[in-house]
Amino acid sequence: MNSPLITLNNVSKRYRQLDALTSVSMSLNQGEVLGLFGHNGAGKTTMMKLILGVISPSQGEVIVMGGAPDSKEAWHLREKIGYLPENVSFYEQLTGLEVLTYFTKLKGFSGKDAKKYAISLLEQVGVAHAMKRQVKTYSKGMRQRLGLAQAFIGKPKLLLLDEPTVGLDPIATADFYKTVDQLKIQGTSVILCSHVLPGVEQHIDRALILSSGKVLAMGTLVELRNKANLPVAIKPSGLNGAVLEDIKLNGFFCKNTNSLKVPENKKMTVLKQLLSYDNLADIEVETASLERLYQYYLNLDPSLDLNSDSNNRTQRSTLEEAGK
């Protein structure tokens, strides 16, 4: 069990003219949760499909649980893999229970057990009240929950979740992450990709940032933060401008946000200095969020200004700035 569950060695995938992935190498251990991030069209879904073996790499090798996932021998391993596709619409004319029972049977459960198990999964994701209704009457979030239930069938060893929280309400999202945490404890490895970054951080062990098919950064959040060396935002209150007087502090002061932008390695000295003030009422410390890390690494991408996707991205960030 020391060998990783998934290994990608220099994997490239090309769709006709288009390089969807270029020499991607990574590995995932048992019980590890990997967050996969990247702009639209970065290659996240492609990477999942490669790991699932529904497409084959143009170059390099993909090894999942000791074998190539696109080989014949890998079929029995699929009982141990759960997948939530990014856009799937289940058989509309069937009821939620019928859909899930079908998939449960295909995962190897037999007759009666399948139905019982399907009901318990539907209860887990909170659509049991609507299980006798046709899927076409489901709301977006209910469909998403059904998809999640489908991915959880048979306590998979490996879960690939493509934008699992799309359409989920805040409570369902929290429930979802709770389930991920539980599965992780039971030894399930998870790859999840999401565009909603806040809220993901606490639940992932490592992050992988993709851009135009290339790996921009991979590692734990601490590693990524250290490498990026992004400043920590410290916001004291109650000092009434004393910060501007203090030569140890005023160099870090940032007018726009009314806070101190301090490099990671100076954080403690600045904090100690602030604490020496008696009239300090409160202090907020904000380390670089995943969102800021993501923006930082994406802006490092040299191909940023060359492809059309990046225009969207720059537009988006200007929009964000305008919003601030």
Add this chain to the structure above:
Amino acid sequence: MSQILTVANKEFQDGLRNRWLVSITIIFAILSIGLTYFGAAASGSVGITSLSTTVASLASLAVFLIPLIALLLSYDSFVGEQESGTLLLLLTYPLSKTQLLLGKFIGQGGIIALATLLGFGASAILLYFQLGDSAVIQTFALFIASAILLGLSFTAIAYLISLSVSEKSKAAGFALITWFLFALAFDLALLALLVGIENGLTQQGLMQLMMLNPADIFRLVNLAGLDSSDVNGVLAIAINASLSQGQLFSILIAWVVLPLTLATFIFRKKTL
């Protein structure tokens, strides 16, 4: 095996739910009962000869209807699931492409087969009670068996279409063209060949050409009992050089197995 049955069961249930089974059965039953009843009355005499005429007229209608129904039922079988994303999902399950294809075929083929049996069987029973002759059962058994094979053959052809295109609307278009080619254009082309090339096409050659169309094989099976004077067109000539029923059935079965095998092959090569 259980995977195949799971898929087959789902497809069969879909056929029930979407009222395919009921509608096809009713269409076939009304058609065949109507033809049997009024056909016999129109010809004035009720007897064995009218039996073969009845089957012949049934066959000439069924040869248009059955391929159309089979194509309609199955053209979106794969491309539909591809569009909705469930095909991709199914392929990540412990289910091989061959199993999925066979499962679908058994389920949808089951719908066609059952509807054919019930629909045409109804008039067989009616006629049997009218005539009290066991020849009715024999003749209809042959007719129903070949009708089922014709349906299965076009189900397999529909899968070929469904797996070769990536949009549902395109599949529908191709299904329509396929129907037109096999049910109408093929015979026209044969006729043109016959007229166009003097002494060019022997009976033997014509026969061989007709084996390229499952619809024509079906016709041959069911018109063989007739005098050639009752049949017109290309068929009249072909019937004289007829193959044995056994041979015709084997070729019809090949028309089920070959497209299905080819469909499996295409499916294996297909990337999503």
